[in-house]
Amino acid sequence: xxxxxNPNGPWHVGHARMPAVIGTYRERYDGxxxxxxxxxxPETKRPDLEAYDAIxxxxxxxxxxxxxxxxxxxxxETYYDHARELIDLGGAYTCSCSGEEFSELKxxxxxxxxxxxxxxxxREEFAAMIDGEYESGEMVLRVKTDIEHKNPALRDWVAxxxxxxxxxxxxxxxxxxxxxxxxQSGIDDHLLGISHIIRGIDLQDSxxxxxxxxxxxxxxxxxxxxxxxxxxxxxxxxxxxxxISELIERGELDGWDDPRAPTLKSLRRRGIRGEAIVEAxxxxxxSTSDVDLAxxxxxxxxxxxxxxxxxxxxxxxxxNQVPLAGDPPAEANPPLHPNHEERGVREIPVGDxxxxxxEDLPEPDAEDTRLWLKGLGGFELEDGALRYATDDLDVVRExxxxxxxxxxADGRVPLRMRTIDGDVxxxxxxxxxxxxxxxxxxxxxxxxxxxxxxxxxxxxxxxTVAYYTHP
RNA sequence: GCUCCGAUGGUGUAGUCCGGCCAAUCAUAUUGCCCUCUCACGGCAAUGACCAGGGUUCGAAUCCCUGUCGGAGCACCA
Numbered sequence: 001x002x003x004x005x006n007p008n009g010p011w012h013v014g015h016a017r018m019p020a021v022i023g024t025y026r027e028r029y030d031g032x033x034x035x036x037x038x039x040x041x042p043e044t045k046r047p048d049l050e051a052y053d054a055i056x057x058x059x060x061x062x063x064x065x066x067x068x069x070x071x072x073x074x075x076x077e078t079y080y081d082h083a084r085e086l087i088d089l090g091g092a093y094t095c096s097c098s099g100e101e102f103s104e105l106k107x108x109x110x111x112x113x114x115x116x117x118x119x120x121x122x123r124e125e126f127a128a129m130i131d132g133e134y135e136s137g138e139m140v141l142r143v144k145t146d147i148e149h150k151n152p153a154l155r156d157w158v159a160x161x162x163x164x165x166x167x168x169x170x171x172x173x174x175x176x177x178x179x180x181x182x183x184q185s186g187i188d189d190h191l192l193g194i195s196h197i198i199r200g201i202d203l204q205d206s207x208x209x210x211x212x213x214x215x216x217x218x219x220x221x222x223x224x225x226x227x228x229x230x231x232x233x234x235x236x237x238x239x240x241x242x243x244i245s246e247l248i249e250r251g252e253l254d255g256w257d258d259p260r261a262p263t264l265k266s267l268r269r270r271g272i273r274g275e276a277i278v279e280a281x282x283x284x285x286x287s288t289s290d291v292d293l294a295x296x297x298x299x300x301x302x303x304x305x306x307x308x309x310x311x312x313x314x315x316x317x318x319x320n321q322v323p324l325a326g327d328p329p330a331e332a333n334p335p336l337h338p339n340h341e342e343r344g345v346r347e348i349p350v351g352d353x354x355x356x357x358x359e360d361l362p363e364p365d366a367e368d369t370r371l372w373l374k375g376l377g378g379f380e381l382e383d384g385a386l387r388y389a390t391d392d393l394d395v396v397r398e399x400x401x402x403x404x405x406x407x408x409a410d411g412r413v414p415l416r417m418r419t420i421d422g423d424v425x426x427x428x429x430x431x432x433x434x435x436x437x438x439x440x441x442x443x444x445x446x447x448x449x450x451x452x453x454x455x456x457x458x459x460x461x462x463x464t465v466a467y468y469t470h471p
Numbered sequence: 472g473c474u475c476c477g478a479u480g481g482u483g484u485a486g487u488c489c490g491g492c493c494a495a496u497c498a499u500a501u502u503g504c505c506c507u508c509u510c511a512c513g514g515c516a517a518u519g520a521c522c523a524g525g526g527u528u529c530g531a532a533u534c535c536c537u538g539u540c541g542g543a544g545c546a547c548c549a
Contacts, residue, residue: 041548153473201543205474280483310511444511
């Protein structure tokens with residue numbers, strides 16, 4: 001099988017579907033898969049030189065290593081050879097009609113005069129195309145199909161055209177005569193021994209077009225599956241390489257790994273495992289209709305992978321400072337993970353005031369102003385201060401006192417958490433300053449996050465940056 | 472306009488080829504309960520779907536027709 005990306009930028013989430021599915025099939029059926037960059041349009045789909053590696057990186061993140069990698073722009077001579085052969089078989093002709101002219105003839109099912117040229121002339125003109133003797137638009141090579149085919153999309157389609165703009169890859173920059181996708185990909189699929197092709201419904205007619213070429217060469221066409229488009233919920237930003245690229249250029253996104261961008265680099269930075277994405281993608285199946293992928297299914301798969309091994313920490317968003325009273329313990333020792341006592345406990349010096357999320361602070365005139373600070377003890381709000389009341393958990397177990405997370409006012413770590421919907425600031429418990437970048441945590445009652453970096457500027461203002469993973 | 476393709480709960484999916492075992496599978500989401508010093512994990516439960524109408528048949532999610540809705544192609548893009 002093959003994955004044939006157009007190297008126009010790093011991958012968005014939707015691109016993960018192809019490798020996810022063919023990679024999974026490879027393992028299941030002991031198959032083979034390659035990546036083939038179909039970069040045969042140096043102009044309107046101009047390849048981005050950095051995208052080749054970016055895509056391979058994304059693939060690695062998903063957990064796959066292709067058995068082989070090709071670039072169509074390295075294989076022009078192969079395409080030329082097959083085109084010559086096709087000409088000799090009487091299956092192609094050079095045509096100098098303008099796109100419009102031809103389109104009109106085609107739509108009324110009429111052949112253009114060039115169709116009946118003798119093979120010798122076609123051969124010469126095609127050689128001239130390869131030598132770059134025509135300008136863009138002057139001459140194309142068409143595959144002779146059936147000019148009266150009931151589906152106009154299949155009538156005598158273009159196989160090669162002239163492009164004046166040099167290819168960005170130096171190795172391919174001298175070529176001017178470029179194959180169209182249907183020709184290039186059709187030839188390559190056979191030459192590379194592809195047995196099964198999966199592609200989008202936008203390429204529904206490709207197999208039928210290419211079948212004409214396969215018939216001339218007496219080749220057998222691979223099995224084909226067409227699938228619909230994937231849409232993602234949860235994102236403001238449209239899942240489209242060009243849109244994301246524009247937003248980055250305009251400075252509205254920080255880059256391909258901005259948490260607001262629906263890209264693989266972004267999910268990676270948020271601490272989501274490639275494996276979880278693959279699982280969600282495989283779950284979509286290969287149906288022809290368009291599908292909506294719920295981010296929650298990626299999150300569910302990821303949570304499954306990380307929950308057991310991820311330690312717990314406190315992070316208070318925004319936060320109101322509340323003084324403590326009544327002589328509470330000097331240190332709190334909540335466990336690193338509730339299901340794994342053996343990992344030990346955190347050591348949080350309490351001090352004389354704490355930060356709480358605004359929502360968690362009881363109204364002063366509420367019926368019950370009691371609160372249990374997780375890992376510390378029971379308190380009651382009195383005159384704007386939290387008075388230590390008990391270390392007896394029964395007030396939680398039997399009297400339904402709310403359990404909340406908190407951080408000490410002293411030693412708290414300023415933290416900025418980057419999310420899909422923008423940044424959230426607040427404070428984390430002291431130990432968070434010592435976590436290694438790339439470590440995952442679960443902020444209790446907030447969600448999972450990946451520690452990205454610890455920043456400190458000249459003014460001594462330290463700030464830890466984390467990327468929100470998911471609830 | 473011409474040509475293709477599709478339609479199962481909020482989402483995804485199984486079942487459709489070869490009609491009965493489907494008062495429709497599984498996952499996720501939602502809600503409730505249990506567990507729990509988290510609204511995480513785990514356990515239990517509930518809600519929730521065969522696009523519509525005809526036809527064939529003893530019997531239709533499954534076969535046929537029509538309609539509706541949705542998608543795609545008709546590029547010297549991929």
